[in-house]
Amino acid sequence: MAGRMITLRLNGQERRVEVEDNETLLYVLRYKLKEMSVKSACWKGECGLCTVLMDGKPVKSCMVLAVEADGSDIVTATGLVKDGELSPIQKAFVEHGALQCGFCTPAFVVAAHHFLQKNPNPTREQVKEFLSGLICRCTGYAQIIDAIMDAAKYYRGEQKASP
Amino acid sequence: MSKQAFKVLGKPVPPPDSYEKVTGTAPYTFDMELPGMLYAKLVTSTEPHARIKSIDYSKALQVPGVRIVATGKDFPVRIGIYVGDRDMLAIEKALWVGHPVAAVVAESIKAAEKAIDLVEVEYDPLPAVFDVEEALKPDAPLLHPDIANYKISPAFKPVPGTNIANQFRMIKGEGEAGFDKADLVIEKTFKMPFLHHAYMETWNTIAHYKVTGDIEIWTSSQSPYAPRYLMAMSLGVPVGKIKMRIPYVGGGFGGKAGVLIEPLVAMLSKKAGYKPVKLVMSRAEQMRSMPVIAGYKAYAKIGFSKDGKIVAYKVRFLFDTGAFADYTVNVARTAGYACTGVYDMPNVYCESLAIYTNKVPTTAIRGFGYPENHWVLERLMDMAARELRMDPVKIRSINLLRPGDPTSTTGYGSPLRADAGDIQGVLKTSAELIEWDKEPEQPKEPWKIRAKGIAMSLKGPSQPPNAVDAAIVKFNEDASVDILVATGNYGQGTVNALRMIVAEAFDLPLDKVHITWMNSTEWMPYTWQTVGSRSTFTVGQALLRAVEDAKRQIFDIASTVLKVPADQLELADGKVYVKGEPWMSIPLTEIVNGYTFPNGQVLGGPIIGRGIHSPGILSYLDPDTGQALPINPETGHSEPGHATVFYTFGSTAVEVELDLLTGDIKVLKATQVYDIGRLINPLTAKGQAIGGLIMGMSRALYEELIFDDSGGVANPNFSFYYVARAKDIPDDIRIKFLETPQADGPFGARGFSENVMIAVIPAIANAIERATGVSITELPMTHERVWRAIKEQRPDLIEKALKAFQEWKNASQG
Known part of the structure; x- marks a missing residue:
């Protein structure tokens, strides 16, 4: 199988990488681009832990072929850190105890970031519905929902990002 | 109960590793790679109960990148925390659909995945049993006819010649005869199904068996010591030669207690020419081939x-x-x-x-x-x-x-x-x-x-009654404290709670008490295991004793310097004070590596506190009556x-x-x-x-x-x-x-x-x-x-x- 070169922006940096046609974006991110902030607990679209933002939209990177990501902009949890400062959604996760083992956290953080950008005035029901594509086994979700409801104020522009 | 005033306890403190977790920079074994590392995959049984007639892996070895294939014949040992019944790869018999029967080690995951499909296993099927009551019948097929020869912990009592791995009985009072006095009797049958722990990070281990005989392990396990000991016992390797290292762990829920796949991966590393080998379970492999919940x-x-x-x-x-x-x-x-x-x-x-x-x-x-x-x-x-x-x-x-x-x-x-x-x-x-x-x-x-x-x-x-724990506190030059405990940190918040306990006991601000993410048998003192909701209680006590031990050493030095008896000293705000005379003090920074007098002479040295927890009140329960065995009176505890x-x-x-x-x-x-x-x-x-x-x-x-x-x-x-x-x-x-x-x-x-x-x-x-x-x-x-x-x-x-x-x-x- 002949490889082909693709180019993508990963957390703001342009990266070129040779991929096979049958390789997933998850595989390429982890094993070729060494982007270990992208986790996986099932490799087949069930757990949501490999969620990244592709051109601003959350995708399960195990369900995307790497060739489909050619030319796209990919953001992971690591990419939300600006100048060494956590983003408001990341800070809210820390303060609300919205993580335990932390293995699912990068996925929840990027998904929540996308969700609040689209909907900075959510109801708890909307947050719960949106998060239901992702599995967290430790927290029982309640503190994750609290963190997202709280971080919404930053996305509404009511508070500056770095208080 | 009067409320004590605490400086640290009772406050909502996020664990310090939260910052790494929200940014995705916390390294789990899942994320780790070593130079020259090879990848393993498992071949699993398609038969529920069968004698393995032959395993032909000649085609698998021809896949480019494949280094070795191992079978149960390579490491015919059994392992287990209480009943040593587990094999690493099926020994002679496959015992369930999913039982690992061979392992392929290759230069890439892809090569290993390709090769496992080319391993040909010939089975001689045996009658199988899937139901507990069927398994109790006298003519039921036996899974472990040799159980009498397995290593068994003294608290357990298998019944050789049956499928009973342990039999426990408890009788209190008149036992069943007590029903004679009942006005109402209810009888019901209850059931619970098999379950999966569903920790998000599946079992995965990197092992590097070195030519020196040292074995370095990185593993997604709840705690390092018990698995290391079990591994040493079953492989016949000196326990001190095994360095068990545990980075961040993606959940455990009991499913990563005891020994996991570490011994298998270590032996694969040895067989593959002393190269580091990594084995990662897929979710399906985890749920079909690795232990679940009874x-x-x-x-x-x-x-x-x-x-x-x-x-x-x-x-x-x-x-x-x-x-x-x-x-x-x-x-x-x-x-x-x-x-x-x-x-x-x-x-x-x-x-x-x-x-x-x-x-x-x-x-x-x-x-x-x-x-x-x-x-x-x-x-x-x-x-x-x-x-x-x-x-x-x-x-x-x-x-x-x-x-x-x-x-x-x-x-x-x-x-x-x-x-x-x-x-x-x-x-x-x-x-x-x-x-x-x-x-x-x-x-x-x-x-x-x-x-x-x-x-x-x-x-x-x-x-177990003899599960003991140790803890060490040591000082850095800035009089901040490092906590050394082998307590696993897989999301429960225990290690952060232990940090708060130490900060409170030393009267230090929280940012002066450090914990580290990498747990290892090389530098953390012994802790039996991180299981059972036990660690805050047991390791917490060990740490408080370590703090007392460190304080004794600090007061010893300060007592000579301040020329007052040690019992008149107290530690607060990073200083040693004379009680009632707060102007008489020495900063802790001037004591933690010994006190240096103006003439250059030093008194004492680095302060390192140690403490243990020993559960002296525990004893085995008699397996036939379930009653606790009496405690040895010379230990100072009283029965039962x-x-x-x-x-x-x-x-x-x-x-x-x-x-x-x-x-x-x-x-x-x-x-x-x-x-x-x-x-x-x-x-x-x-x-x-x-x-x-x-x-x-x-x-x-x-x-x-x-x-x-x-x-x-x-x-x-x-x-x-x-x-x-x-x-x-x-x-x-x-x-x-x-x-x-x-x-x-x-x-x-x-x-x-x-x-x-x-x-x-x-x-x-x-x-x-x-x-x-x-x-x-x-x-x-x-x-x-x-x-x-x-x-x-x-x-x-x-x-x-x-x-x-x-x-x-x-x-x-x-």
Whole structure:
């Protein structure tokens, strides 16, 4: 199988990488681009832990072929850190105890970031519905929902990002 | 209880590693790679029980990049924490569909994946057994005919020549004869299914067997010492040669306790020419081939007097351990010795068997026998309340254990200490939180019913009597402290709680107390294991002794320098003071590496404090009577022995909504109360309580491993093994902690992070039975199972609901 070169922006940096046609974006991110902030607990679209933002939209990177990501902009949890400062959604996760083992956290953080950008005035029901594509086994979700409801104020522009 | 003033304890402190976790920069074994690392994949059995005639891997070796293929012949050893029955790759016989029979090691995952399909295994099928009661029959196929030759811990008693991996019996009072005094007897059969822990990071290990004979391991395990010891014993390697390193771990829930795949990967590394090898389980491999959670069938009988007092209890647990009982023998034993739950019972007869079948093996689990035995007992309590027309809170209240009363004992004959916790207060608070006396507001859809249910729980760590712990505190030049403990940190918040305990004890600000993410046998002192909700209690005590030890050394130096006796000194704000004369002080920075006089002479050296915890009050339980063996009087303790170092009392109450047309149960409200002795960190304590609540709810309503006709796991994925998602959780969750300090706990604290998932399971079923009279005794309470139970027991409810639904539909259309 002949490889082909693709180019993508990963957390703001342009990266070129040779991929096979049958390789997933998850595989390429982890094993070729060494982007270990992208986790996986099932490799087949069930757990949501490999969620990244592709051109601003959350995708399960195990369900995307790497060739489909050619030319796209990919953001992971690591990419939300600006100048060494956590983003408001990341800070809210820390303060609300919205993580335990932390293995699912990068996925929840990027998904929540996308969700609040689209909907900075959510109801708890909307947050719960949106998060239901992702599995967290430790927290029982309640503190994750609290963190997202709280971080919404930053996305509404009511508070500056770095208080 | 007067509130002590604390500087650090009781504050909501996020664990410091949260920052790495939210940015995705925390390294898990899953993320780690070593130079020259190779990848392993497993070939698994397609037969439930078979002699392996031959394994031909010549084609696999021809796949480019493949280095070696190993089979059970390469390492024919057995391993296990309590019963050494596990092989690393099938030895002669395959025992279930999914049993690893060979391993391929290659330069890439892709090459290894390609090669496993080319390994040809020829089987000679044997009769298989998939059901515990079938497995007990005299002519049942035997999974482990050589069990008498396995390494077995002294607390366990397999029955050679049968499929019984352990037999535990407990008799208290007159045992079964106690039923003669009963006015009411209830007999029921209960079931729990096999389950998957569903930690998000699957088992994965990197091992590097070196030419020097040293073995370096990086692994996703709960704790380093017990697996290292077990590995050394089974492989015949000196234990000190093994360096067990544990980075961040993506969840455990008991499923990463004991020894995992470390010995296998180490031997693969050796066979592959002393190269580092990594083995990562896929989710399907994890659920089909690696240990899961045992299911059981239980026959229970309980007798009450007219006035609601329990007079006798009999229960027989038949735990299905699958093909290896390794850790499950102790889950089964624990379900047995703690079968009496929070209640005082004069007469008890309990038998708990761990039984082999040709199914996926099983291991430890959060709760460790307690969710199992509470599902039986807490359901029976509600059934009795119904029969006796008593309130479920009242019938519990009059039967609760009485801490401090020597006549009120556990099933194994030990009274609870007076400061074990406010058991009545837990029940009372639980009832208050759920507003027990207020009828739930009924939904506007008349085919749905809302109801409240309640259950109690107790949980103690099920550890061997000789499980000991050590802790070290050492100082940095800036008088900040490093904590060295081998306690695992896989999300429970324990290590952060230990940091808070040390900061409080040293009177240092939290940012002056450091913990590290990498746990290792090379620099962390011995801790048996991080399991059983034990570490805050046991390692916390070891740390407080280490702090005292360090303080003694500090005061020794300061006493010479300040020319006052050591007992007149105190440590606060990073300084050593003379009591009552705060102007007489030395900064700690000038002592931690010895005090240097103006003439350059030094007094003392680096301050390093050490402390231990030794549970001297524990003893084995007699496997035939379940009674604790007497304690050696020369140790200063008095008889009888105990099975645990503490018990924590808890209660969960729920308000649920049942859809009579679909059998769908939704938990609308849940309240939890635990007497944890001392609330160290409200943020993470709340996190444990909620996390456990939802895990318990998930177990109650959704989770079940399903087996196909050949005993293989048919749903090894998250599509068909459903775990609770965000949309399933109740919006109204109320948590309350009571604080009755236990004198030997660190600042009075007891552990509780398993207790949080126990009572919710029976509480949900109790609510359903209270509202409908429909009795559910088998888990999970899926739509279908619940609907069938209503149809069978109360068909009138479904008819009424259907009529109401039709009327509502007609009305809304009209």
